[in-house]
Amino acid sequence: MASTTPGSKSPPTLAGAARPVPVAQRMLGDFLGVLVLCLAGAHFGLWFVPFVLGAVVSAFRPRARAYALVVAAGAAAGWALALWLMALDGLPVGATARTISALAGLPPYAAVVVAVTLLLAALQALAGSWLARAVFPRQVRLPLPGRHPQP
DSSP states (O other), rough: OOOOOOOOOOOOOOTTTOOOOOEEEEHHHHHHHHHHHHHHHTTTTTTHHHHHHHHHHHHSSSOOOHHHHHHHHHHHHHHHHHHHHHHHHTTOHHHHHHHHHHHHOOOOOHHHHHHHHHHHHHHHHHHHHHHHHHSGGGGOOOOOEEEOOOO
C-alpha cells in the first residue's frame, strides 16, 4: 500500500489497483474498435459485420442506448472510410454508385447510394443490438472478464 504524507487529505491507495475507465473513454474505444472492424469487414467483403458487432457489443456492455448509437455510428464511419479508401485507390466507387442508383429508380447521384449504404450499416448495427438485448435480457448480462455480473 502506498502511504500518504502527513497533512494530505487523500486516502491511501493500492499501488497496482486498476482505476475504473470513464464511460466516455470506453465509448470512444468501442467506436474506434467498431470502426476498424467494419473497415476490415468491408475490405474482405463481409457486409454483415455491423450486425455481428452490434450484437456482440450489446451483449457485453451495460444496457444504455448510447452504446447502441456508438456502435451504429462506428459502423457507418467504418463503411464511409472503406468507400473513401476504395475511391482513393482508383476503384470506380462513384460510377458504380450512380449505376446502382439509376437501376433502383433513384436519381442518378452517387451520394444517394453512398448515403443508403451508410444508413444500412447503421441499421444492421442497431438490429444486432436489438437482437442481443432480446436474447440476453437485463438480468442475464454476459460478464466480461474482471467485471462482476449485474444484478
